[in-house]
Amino acid sequence: MNQTIFDKIWDRHVVEKIDDKQVILYIDQHFIHEVTSPQAFEGLRKRKVSVFNKERTLGTADHNVPTLNQDQPIKDPLSKKQVDQLTNNCEEFDVKLYDLVHPKQGIVHVIGPEQGLTRPGMTIVCGDSHTSTHGAFGCIAFGIGTSEVEQVLASQSVLQVKPKQMRININGTLYPGVGAKDVILYIISKLGVGGATGHFVEYAGSTIENMSMEGRMTVCNMSIEMGARGGLIAPDKKTIDYLSTRKDKVKDWELSTEYWNGLKTDSTASFDAEYNFDAAKIAPMITYGTNPGMGIKIDQSIPELSGESFEKSLNYMGLAPGQNLLNMPIDYVFIGSCTNSRIEDLREVAQFVKGKKKAKDVFVFVVPGSQEVSRQAKEEGLDKILEEAGFEMRGAGCSACLGMNEDKIPAGKYCVSTSNRNFEGRQGPGARTLLVSPLTAAAAAIAGKIVDVRKVEMA
Amino acid sequence: MKKFTNISSQAVPIPMEDIDTDQIIPARFLKSTSRAGFGANLFRDWRYDQNDQPKKDFVLNNDTYSGSILVCGKNFGCGSSREHAAWALGDYGFRVVVSSFFADIFKNNALNNGLLPITVSQEQLHTIFKIIESDAAATFDVSLINQKFTCPSEQLTIDFSIDPFKKTCLLEGMDTIDFLISKRETIREFESRHLVY
Ligand code: SF4
Numbered sequence: 001m002n003q004t005i006f007d008k009i010w011d012r013h014v015v016e017k018i019d020d021k022q023v024i025l026y027i028d029q030h031f032i033h034e035v036t037s038p039q040a041f042e043g044l045r046k047r048k049v050s051v052f053n054k055e056r057t058l059g060t061a062d063h064n065v066p067t068l069n070q071d072q073p074i075k076d077p078l079s080k081k082q083v084d085q086l087t088n089n090c091e092e093f094d095v096k097l098y099d100l101v102h103p104k105q106g107i108v109h110v111i112g113p114e115q116g117l118t119r120p121g122m123t124i125v126c127g128d129s130h131t132s133t134h135g136a137f138g139c140i141a142f143g144i145g146t147s148e149v150e151q152v153l154a155s156q157s158v159l160q161v162k163p164k165q166m167r168i169n170i171n172g173t174l175y176p177g178v179g180a181k182d183v184i185l186y187i188i189s190k191l192g193v194g195g196a197t198g199h200f201v202e203y204a205g206s207t208i209e210n211m212s213m214e215g216r217m218t219v220c221n222m223s224i225e226m227g228a229r230g231g232l233i234a235p236d237k238k239t240i241d242y243l244s245t246r247k248d249k250v251k252d253w254e255l256s257t258e259y260w261n262g263l264k265t266d267s268t269a270s271f272d273a274e275y276n277f278d279a280a281k282i283a284p285m286i287t288y289g290t291n292p293g294m295g296i297k298i299d300q301s302i303p304e305l306s307g308e309s310f311e312k313s314l315n316y317m318g319l320a321p322g323q324n325l326l327n328m329p330i331d332y333v334f335i336g337s338c339t340n341s342r343i344e345d346l347r348e349v350a351q352f353v354k355g356k357k358k359a360k361d362v363f364v365f366v367v368p369g370s371q372e373v374s375r376q377a378k379e380e381g382l383d384k385i386l387e388e389a390g391f392e393m394r395g396a397g398c399s400a401c402l403g404m405n406e407d408k409i410p411a412g413k414y415c416v417s418t419s420n421r422n423f424e425g426r427q428g429p430g431a432r433t434l435l436v437s438p439l440t441a442a443a444a445a446i447a448g449k450i451v452d453v454r455k456v457e458m459a
Numbered sequence: 460m461k462k463f464t465n466i467s468s469q470a471v472p473i474p475m476e477d478i479d480t481d482q483i484i485p486a487r488f489l490k491s492t493s494r495a496g497f498g499a500n501l502f503r504d505w506r507y508d509q510n511d512q513p514k515k516d517f518v519l520n521n522d523t524y525s526g527s528i529l530v531c532g533k534n535f536g537c538g539s540s541r542e543h544a545a546w547a548l549g550d551y552g553f554r555v556v557v558s559s560f561f562a563d564i565f566k567n568n569a570l571n572n573g574l575l576p577i578t579v580s581q582e583q584l585h586t587i588f589k590i591i592e593s594d595a596a597a598t599f600d601v602s603l604i605n606q607k608f609t610c611p612s613e614q615l616t617i618d619f620s621i622d623p624f625k626k627t628c629l630l631e632g633m634d635t636i637d638f639l640i641s642k643r644e645t646i647r648e649f650e651s652r653h654l655v656y
Contacts, residue, residue: 012653013653015645015649016645018624021622021623024639024642026649028655035490036542038492039493039494039542042492047636047637049640063486064490079490085492121656122655122656129539129540129564143540144567145567145571147568147635147636151635151636154636154640155636155639157639157646159635197534197560197561224538227562255656293477308475309476402481402539403485403487404487421481421539423481423482423538425482425485425504426486429509430509
């Protein structure tokens with residue numbers, strides 16, 4: 001056979017072909033959150049239909065939640081209404097919900113894997129573009145719109161056209177100070193924000209194989225930032241080891257592991273597009289503009305390009321073509337979001353800042369991806385280390401990844417952020433976002449300016 | 460969903476590339492639990508300044524341009540999957556968006572809401588911008604049945620492609636959710652023999 005992993009999973013989930021292109025695709029796991037689901041539930045109500053399979057949907061509140069005083073009612077009335085609405089909808093339609101006070105609450109893409117709900121070979125959707133994160137486990141996971149959320153609630157299926165396929169191979173060893181986030185920022189800077197549109201990406205190669213599950217999630221998470229429908233990585237021993245502590249969600253462990261072990265792209269399979277990258281060429285990365293493709297190696301200068309979009313972007317950022325970002329003072333450091341808020345990220349940051357103090361004029365906050373991550377960080381004493389460095393530890397949620405809750409970056413301020421999007425106004429109206437890895441963020445927090453973590457570590 | 464009928468209209472140009480859905484409708488306006496009313500905040504931060512005053516240089520605040528066709532630079536609708544972007548464009552009065560490239564999720568969202576995304580080549584897009592630039596009152600015709608985007612006064616005719624199923628949905632105002640509900644038995648049967656590892 002010459003099938004890709006994607007083909008194998010896709011074929012197993014086609015309920016029916018509508019025409020040459022459209023299929024009814026069965027969905028194994030559906031996640032919902034408060035922002036993109038209310039109109040879908042409203043639709044069910046109007047049509048007088050129930051949720052097709054309640055067992056396969058899980059809800060959580062993440063986008064609107066405050067990260068301070070989470071035990072108290074949400075102050076913003078509209079945010080509160082949306083979160084309350086999710087609770088009401090889940091009650092009315094009998095869908096399981098990890099609400100704000102639930103010990104398993106968190107960012108939807110952090111809790112899925114954490115709870116063992118994300119597994120190889122599955123189809124997973126959520127009304128959220130970063131659903132691509134789950135692909136790290138070797139499944140087909142992609143973001144959908146609210147009409148499609150309603151499709152899934154009503155039929156446990158979506159109407160889809162099979163996307164084209166791309167493989168990105170990354171081989172070699174990463175230099176110290178260079179991590180998974182740098183790898184994906186590098187790839188996006190090379191392919192551009194539309195570089196993978198229409199495609200589903202498989203990441204392969206020794207660099208990916210050597211990455212932890214957390215690192216793989218970071219890579220798959222940002223697939224959408226180059227326009228990809230999703231990204232996936234073949235399951236291996238690491239994937240299975242990760243799941244072995246979450247066996248309760250798996251019906252037949254023996255049978256499942258046997259299937260997972262066989263889930264590989266055939267050597268004769270072909271892709272619509274293929275790219276190769278050398279890990280040794282990747283350096284700590286930073287973005288300078290208002291889309292995630294506008295990234296450079298941290299010691300490089302901003303390119304001297306032209307065009308209306310480019311100029312508008314640099315104008316918004318208050319930066320100039322040819323400018324070097326090293327030593328530029330910054331105002332905020334945000335460590336969080338579904339890209340980099342897992343326990344491994346917090347460990348890496350804590351290890352770096354241990355015994356150090358943040359720079360005086362910088363506000364640094366760390367927002368764990370879930371209550372579970374938060375608890376584990378406490379257990380390991382990471383919270384103490386970070387607090388001693390002057391970092392503020394918050395409760396779980398999307399926080400300053402998007403300007404929807406209380407955590408916003410003020411207009412004109414520079415925020416070094418471990419999140420995934422640097423769009424105009426993403427972290428609040430007028431906020432200026434510089435996307436980096438957790439390690440580079442930690443180094444910036446200590447220095448109060450942009451620094452090359454490779455130089456800092458050597459010193 | 461309303462049936463999609465032929466359109467004859469002026470066009471509104473935004474020649475910017477990579478317009479993301481955070482620009483189309485910023486996150487802080489996503490808190491509504493209904494589908495209506497998003498048009499007021501369409502392109503909010505490009506349209507209004509921090510004191511909520513209209514920005515004179517933005518095309519939606521310029522009376523010269525109007526109509527139900529929006530023309531934008533490549534990679535329109537990238538970023539967040541928020542369907543609110545399609546709702547906001549529709550609510551504002553747009554029925555068609557023309558670009559040389561659409562982000563996947565946006566395209567699906569648009570089609571699911573009766574908003575027609577028309578993909579043209581980079582050169583064709585350039586020509587359309589030129590036409591609007593020289594005559595803001597130029598009229599464009601959209602025929603979905605014939606899959607044609609034309610500007611009669613300029614002898615411009617562009618054939619566009621669309622997925623046949625989506626075309627039927629738009630023309631007949633067919634709702635994909637009702638369609639899937641009608642398939643529930645088939646899906647139930649599939650589910651009964653489908654193994655989730
Ligand atoms: S952390 Fe950011 S990108 Fe991730 S789900 Fe939340 S808002 Fe979206």
